[in-house]
Amino acid sequence: MAETVFVFFVEIIIFKLKLIYGKIGIINHGGEVMKITAIEMERISVPLIRPFKTALRTVDSVEDVIVKIITDTGNIGYGEAPPTPVITGDTIGSIVGAIKEVISKNIIGMKIEDFEEILIKLDKCMIKNTSAKAAVDIALYDLFGQLYGAPLYKILGGGKKELVTDITISVNTPEQMALDSLEAVKKGYTTLKIKVGKDSEMDIKRLKAVREAVGEEIKLRIDANQGWTPKEGVRILRKMEDSGIDIEFVEQPVNAYDIDGLKFVTDNVYIPVMADESVFSPKDALTIMQKRAADFINIKLMKTGGIYNALKICSLAEIYGIQCMIGCMLEAKVSVTAAAHLAAAKSVITKVDLDGPVLCKEDPVTGGAVFTESLIKLENKPGLGIEGIKTSKL
Ligand SMILES: C[C@H](N)C(=O)N[C@H](CCC(=O)O)C(=O)O
Numbered sequence: 101m102a103e104t105v106f107v108f109f110v111e112i113i114i115f116k117l118k119l120i121y122g123k124i125g126i127i128n129h130g131g132e133v134m135k136i137t138a139i140e141m142e143r144i145s146v147p148l149i150r151p152f153k154t155a156l157r158t159v160d161s162v163e164d165v166i167v168k169i170i171t172d173t174g175n176i177g178y179g180e181a182p183p184t185p186v187i188t189g190d191t192i193g194s195i196v197g198a199i200k201e202v203i204s205k206n207i208i209g210m211k212i213e214d215f216e217e218i219l220i221k222l223d224k225c226m227i228k229n230t231s232a233k234a235a236v237d238i239a240l241y242d243l244f245g246q247l248y249g250a251p252l253y254k255i256l257g258g259g260k261k262e263l264v265t266d267i268t269i270s271v272n273t274p275e276q277m278a279l280d281s282l283e284a285v286k287k288g289y290t291t292l293k294i295k296v297g298k299d300s301e302m303d304i305k306r307l308k309a310v311r312e313a314v315g316e317e318i319k320l321r322i323d324a325n326q327g328w329t330p331k332e333g334v335r336i337l338r339k340m341e342d343s344g345i346d347i348e349f350v351e352q353p354v355n356a357y358d359i360d361g362l363k364f365v366t367d368n369v370y371i372p373v374m375a376d377e378s379v380f381s382p383k384d385a386l387t388i389m390q391k392r393a394a395d396f397i398n399i400k401l402m403k404t405g406g407i408y409n410a411l412k413i414c415s416l417a418e419i420y421g422i423q424c425m426i427g428c429m430l431e432a433k434v435s436v437t438a439a440a441h442l443a444a445a446k447s448v449i450t451k452v453d454l455d456g457p458v459l460c461k462e463d464p465v466t467g468g469a470v471f472t473e474s475l476i477k478l479e480n481k482p483g484l485g486i487e488g489i490k491t492s493k494l
Pocket residue numbers: 154157184187268293323325376427428429430453454455456
């Protein structure tokens with residue numbers, strides 16, 4: 101414990117010194133290559149304010165792997181990956197195993213200066229394992245920002261410094277969901293993401309109760325997390341339309357692999373449909389866009405394997421004229437900061453579901469973006485601006 105606290109403070113001091121000396125030009129990365137010398141992994145365990153419940157699972161805490169990419173210049177790049185077995189298939193063990201046994205062996209010794217080469221290596225060195233790849237990709241982008249002394253959103257070409265996120269309302273009884281929604285609105289949230297997909301008749305009661313509680317001004321988006329069959333989805337969504345409950349969009353009404361079923365829903369309701377679990381890779385996104393199987397795409401770094409592939413989905417979406425949402429799993433501030441930088445840089449990302457950090461009871465991360473309920477503010481520090489993380493050993 102004492103050792104972890106000591107390391108945490110030393111990391112903060114090193115970071116501050118780098119900021120000071122970086123500013124007055126003593127550290128000039130202009131001529132440096134920044135070689136990867138090691139990849140270390142630790143973990144964070146953060147209790148949630150309340151249980152997070154979806155049609156797929158119930159979780160009480162964030163249990164994520166923290167990745168630190170160490171370089172010969174003393175710079176550290178930070179990444180994070182949550183185990184989300186029901187969506188990505190990843191566990192703590194699989195994330196750690198993929199990084200230790202495959203990814204590290206492929207990228208240690210490479211230079212951050214040769215950025216695209218490293219990202220291609222990371223993408224190609226193994227299939228699947230998108231959460232492990234995302235954690236490493238995020239740490240690499242952090243280092244890339246540090247190498248050129250600019251915050252990630254600027255490196256990605258963006259100028260926006262603030263974002264507004266929704267907050268997720270877990271699936272519960274209609275009464276409980278109405279109370280939780282009201283509490284969120286009192287905290288300043290203007291958009292709520294309502295979890296449904298568990299018992300279709302009850303879902304309509306849930307939505308009615310929430311709408312009644314929060315009034316007409318609050319935007320409601322719903323997420324069924326694959327909970328309905330295509331016909332069931334159409335029936336429920338039409339019922340919601342008929343009862344005049346205004347819904348911004350519905351996320352992943354049907355099974356992730358049922359692209360025809362997703363299209364069936366999209367074609368048969370007025371409420372716009374967003375693909376979430378159906379889209380991991382840029383190829384998945386292209387299929388959805390070509391088939392017009394959904395109206396929107398939810399980009400999550402843990403599904404794409406990081407920013408490198410997320411940018412490709414953004415480009416496809418620009419070409420096809422499809423708006424995207426940036427989402428997250430149960431993630432703390434490191435990976436959600438990376439997602440926020442991406443969203444700030446890409447105007448095709450018009451919707452934000454980055455509530456991971458505000459669902460947590462504690463914040464183990466110093467630095468990064470500032471999350472104040474619905475408001476996310478990006479800092480002007482190099483890379484992600486992470487200063488230190490209270491971690492424990494794996
Ligand atoms: C946390 C975020 N608002 C969210 O709802 N993400 C879920 C999946 C999260 C998980 O199960 O870890 C989603 O959009 O499906």
